[in-house]
Amino acid sequence: MSNTYTIDDLTYLMSRLRDPKHGCPWDLKQSFASIVPHTLEEAYEVADAIERQDWTHLNDELGDLLFQVIFYAQLGHETERFDFSTIVSNLVTKLVRRHPHVFPDGTLHSPPAERALTDDEIKQNWETIKQQERDGKEARGESRVLDDIPQALPGLTRAVKLQKRASQVGFDWNDAELVLDKIEEELAELREAIQSGNQAAVADEMGDVIFAQVNLARHLGVHPEEAVRGTNQKFERRFGFVEDQVRASGKAWSDFSLGQLDQFWDQAKALGL
Structure with a gap:
């Protein structure tokens, strides 16, 4: 019978892989930056398995994605920045704070709330709490409106997040028809760039067209990615x-x-x- 391992076994395995004397040469060469491409690839493989409803392989892909977190945790431990336990602790703290409808007294083991919130109330609470977190950072000079939107996100997904964040401070169209007009405007500018033969301008205007189309998708409730x-x-x-x-x-x-x-x-x- 095969052994059933735990998360502790996984963190121990990772420490063995990174052991300076007896570890794996490939793992020892890695850094935070060098494993980012692997992390992105594993995340896409998880999404692909879900889309194909390939539940057997999803189990494996989730394990591969978890290993990426364990790898970062080991690197954090080695550089005395953080470790797996601090990652977990910070995550639980944040999720308890962001779910007052589940943890009304702000503790992990608090009794359930007396009234169940609607989806709209939960969404509003979530956005309010996240905005409070950003406001706190801004008050300390640590944040701007569009900060903490990861650069490594797929372009369309990041465009949605940028637009949503700007919308929260009132910088947004209030009618999808106005976005359609904006797309027409951007298409006209793209045509001019094409006629000019300036490839840099074409690329710039093409980006504007795509960004405007993402904006339209957002207003229509469609995730462009x-x-x-x-x-x-x-x-x-x-x-x-x-x-x-x-x-x-x-x-x-x-x-x-x-x-x-x-x-x-x-x-x-x-x-x-």
């Missing part, structure tokens, strides 16, 4: 159908015109792919 991921999957399905038709014909891709390939694409759409 999720929408694009869904469209990516749809494209894969339909392109896979086109590829199947090309293969079944026994011909090469170059034997088909774009119009003929588009006909296969339309067939895929008609089939609901």
